[in-house]
Amino acid sequence: MEKKISEEKNERSLNFLEEIIEKDLRNNINEGRVHTRFPPEPNGYLHIGHAKSICLNFGLGKKYNGKTNLRFDDTNPVKEDVEYVDSIMEDVRWLGFDWEDRLFYASDYFEQLYKYAVILIQKGKAYVCDMSAEEISETRGTPSRPGKESPYRTRSVEENLDLFTRMRAGEFPDGSKVLRAKINMASPNMHMRDPVLYRILHATHHRTGDKWCIYPMYDFAHGQSDSIERITHSICTLEFEVHRTLYDWLIREIGIYAPRQIEFARLNLSYTVMSKRKLLELVQQKKVNGWDDPRMPTICGLRRRGYTPESIRTFADIIGVAKRDNVIDMSLLEFCIREDLNKRSNRIMAILNPVKVIIDNFPEGRVEEMEAVNNPEDETKGKRHVPFSRELFIEREDFMEEPPKKFFRLFPGGEVRLRSAYILKCESVIKDLQKGEISEIHCTYDPETRSGMPQSNRKVKGTLHWVSVNHAVEAEVRLYDRLFSKENPDDAEEGKDFKDYLNPDSLKVCKGYLEPSVKNALPGEKFQFERLGYFIVDKDSTNDHLVFNRTVTLKDSWTRLEKNQ
Ligand code: ATP
Ligand code: MG
DSSP: OOOHHHHHHHOOOOOHHHHHHHHHHHTTGGGGOOOHHHHHHSOOBBBBHHHHHHHHHHHHHHHHTOOEEEEOOOTTTTTTHHHHHHHHHHHHHHTTOOOOOOOOEEEHHHHHHHHHHHHHHHOOOEEEEEHHHHHHHHOOBOOOOOOOOOOTTTTTHHHHHHHHHHHTTOOOOOOSSSEEEESSSSSSSGGGSSSSEEEEEOOOOTTTBBSSEEEOOOOHHHHHHHHHHTTTHHHEGGGGGEEEHHHHHHHHTTTTTOOEEEEEOOOEEETTOOOHHHHHHHHHTTTHHHHHHTSOOOOOHHHHOOOOOOOHHHHHHHHOOOSSSHHHHHHHHHHHHHHHHHHHHHOEEESEEEEEETTSSSOOOOOEEEEEEETTGGGGOOEEEEEEEEEEEEEGGGBBBSOTTTSSSSSSOOEEEESSSSSSOOOOOOOOTTTEEEEEEEEEEEEGGGGTSSSGGGSSSOOOOOEEEGEEEEEEEEEEEBBSSSSOSSSSOOOOOOGHHHHTTSSSEEEEEEOGGGOOOOOOEEEEEEEEEEEEEEOOSSSSSSEEEEEEEESSHHHHHHHOO
């Protein structure tokens, strides 16, 4: 699989966007310039779908020696906030991209956009309409039935100019008037049926304050902003395909530089939801602990979960770009982070569900420092010492009193190797009759089998991880799983909604016993807990109270589950 990824990276043929761009370059369209943009609306935190779009736009800019702008599409003051602006910039940077000096806001163009609207009015291509939002929607018709023309459609240019000026001046209440393009109420494309360009909204904007009380609609701001920035290829998701005719019409009628809009299929990921509205609902209703909850598909959630920018970029790269909607399996994203962390994280030993082992023939009070390899994938990571003593913790699941066949872990009379230490033999067990569970496992060790010594090659089938009881560092360990238990939570049964499919087991908190080398680990540090998965020190962690998040298990348990079902 590793080979496959690198092959796909280096040898894959051009995707359809690259083909379009290379053709334009060959034909010297836009004088050989390539200029893309990433245009988020600051009304929520970015998610993995946006990451795909970021990698795509910045990736194309880089590949063709072009430029990529970051532009906030901030035309709806009611839903937008600087908190979101700041988080978006942080996330784009963290992903590894740089907009250099090209940070823009659609709100910076409000004056220019207003002038464009005036041009349309002067050309008789736009009019002020007094119908309410309901009336406008009722008279739009249906795809098979033409709409009805507004009675205000025939207003004179002078009257329209006067009314539009007064709209801006704040003379009219919200919703009482709009500016509409005058196109064709019978167009088979609903977006061409005199779409609204401006609405009245007496609301404070996070950047322009109270300067404006009319705001451009998305369709009017977006293409015009692309044109102002001389974007060559305006890449957006498929739902905007039906807007493209309007995009081109507005640019042509205003008479300005024409970028080319190209659509690709948005990223959909199984076992999660991606719409900002739904993610906001999860946050507001406290179904998760904030936008950066490690179960969220947000970039900040993935970061806190322990994902690396490299793994997300690799993911974006291997899923490629499609022209048709599809759903990518969450396991692919998990595969990418496993591959990356396998290479970069040091191993440590930690016990999450302990049972005590007492080594009867190991002297009381003696401590041996065992040498352990930090990362078998990377020699330069070196070695560390792990204290070994008479009393150890091992995982409760690694012992069975009556083992089935092929149980290669510990059982009465059986032998296992302790990672980086000795071979251990189980002699007897002590049970807590009240709890009905084993409280101590009594063992002996074979001093001849110290790891690294020549005699240590004696073969036993299983290798277990362990932690010395007296040296163990306690930590809060948060085990995360997928947020939803349904593959497509958006596809809810009648009477239900996506929130009815939240996975009740998506977060389990337990106490872990860790080897002492992690005692001073700082937030953001990543480790592999041998046999248990990849973990990151959480931002809640302090010297007195260590907190770890599990990023991902070592193996894909979901796919195996699905296969067995
Ligand atoms: P959502 O529908 O999740 O609320 P949005 O499309 O409203 O997102 P924007 O802030 O408008 O969010 O998106 C910024 C850019 O990211 C747009 O160019 C949009 O096409 C792109 N984008 C959004 N979601 C995805 C996705 N799932 N896959 C790929 N690109 C996406
Ligand atoms: Mg949008």
